[in-house]
Amino acid sequence: MRHSASQGRKRHSGSSAPRYLSIAPHRHIFSMRTTLPGSTHIGDEAMRAVLPGLLLAVCTLLLGFGQGVIFGLNEEAITSRLAASAASAPAAIYHGDAAKITAVLAKSWNYMQRSHLHAGALGTSAIALTIVVLLIKTRSSLARLISLGLGAGGLGYSIFWVWAGARAPALGSTGAAKESLAWLAIPSSGLVVASTVAVAVLLTLSIVRRASMPPGNS
Numbered sequence: 001m002r003h004s005a006s007q008g009r010k011r012h013s014g015s016s017a018p019r020y021l022s023i024a025p026h027r028h029i030f031s032m033r034t035t036l037p038g039s040t041h042i043g044d045e046a047m048r049a050v051l052p053g054l055l056l057a058v059c060t061l062l063l064g065f066g067q068g069v070i071f072g073l074n075e076e077a078i079t080s081r082l083a084a085s086a087a088s089a090p091a092a093i094y095h096g097d098a099a100k101i102t103a104v105l106a107k108s109w110n111y112m113q114r115s116h117l118h119a120g121a122l123g124t125s126a127i128a129l130t131i132v133v134l135l136i137k138t139r140s141s142l143a144r145l146i147s148l149g150l151g152a153g154g155l156g157y158s159i160f161w162v163w164a165g166a167r168a169p170a171l172g173s174t175g176a177a178k179e180s181l182a183w184l185a186i187p188s189s190g191l192v193v194a195s196t197v198a199v200a201v202l203l204t205l206s207i208v209r210r211a212s213m214p215p216g217n218s
Contacts, residue, residue: 016099031036049140050130053147056128060155064119067162071116082108086169093172100172111165116157122154122192134204142198149195156188 071078086101094101117189130147138146160181168177178185 009176024109027155039143045140046134046143049144050134053129053144053149053151054127056148056155057123057130057152059157060119060123060126060151060158063155063158064116064123067116067119071113078112079105080107082166082169085166088173089170101169104168104173108165108168108177111168111174112162115161115165118161119154119158122150125196126150126154129196132199133202136202138202140143142202146195146198149191149198153188153191153193153195156184157192159186 082105083101086105099185126147129150130143133143133146163184164174164177164181169173171177171180
């Protein structure tokens with residue numbers, strides 16, 4: 001009896017604890033390494049490099065979403081504010097021409113709506129192109145520049161349109177408003193175009209490089 005009791009104690013003490021009591025946290029769950037379809041791995045360094053640009057792209061989307069809400073709920077208030085801005089302009093600007101005022105106000109409101117459309121399109125494009133840059137394994141420094149160009153350029157260009165629309169009534173024309181903000185429009189649009197061209201070039205080079213690889217090594 002003593003022998004069997006001793007064996008029972010040994011079996012009891014040697015048995016492993018229930019598995020659910022010994023689960024240790026897995027550090028890789030919190031890793032920034034991302035696995036995409038096709039066994040494409042995006043490392044921590046590449047992800048960190050594009051995060052600032054992605055943040056700007058998301059801010060651009062939020063700008064567009066916010067404008068959609070504000071414009072939808074306060075269209076009358078906004079157009080009234082534009083009309084008040086035109087009415088307070090110096091007499092030498094409009095010379096009492098009601099038709100000119102109406103045309104400028106209509107185009108100013110159109111510019112503000114254009115900002116909303118640009119923000120949605122450019123923000124989405126910036127995120128998509130940044131993902132493309134990661135997928136083709138662009139080196140981190142270049143990926144950072146491209147992502148920043150797309151994000152900052154899209155945000156700046158979207159702000160340009162709404163700002164030009166708001167300034168136009170007081171200046172007497174949308175053309176004058178655009179000229180006064182050329183310092184913002186030209187660099188921001190240039191960043192978007194240059195970054196998009198860079199992605200196109202990198203894609204082309206990636207296609208050529210993969211086409212020249214032996215089968216199974218791509």
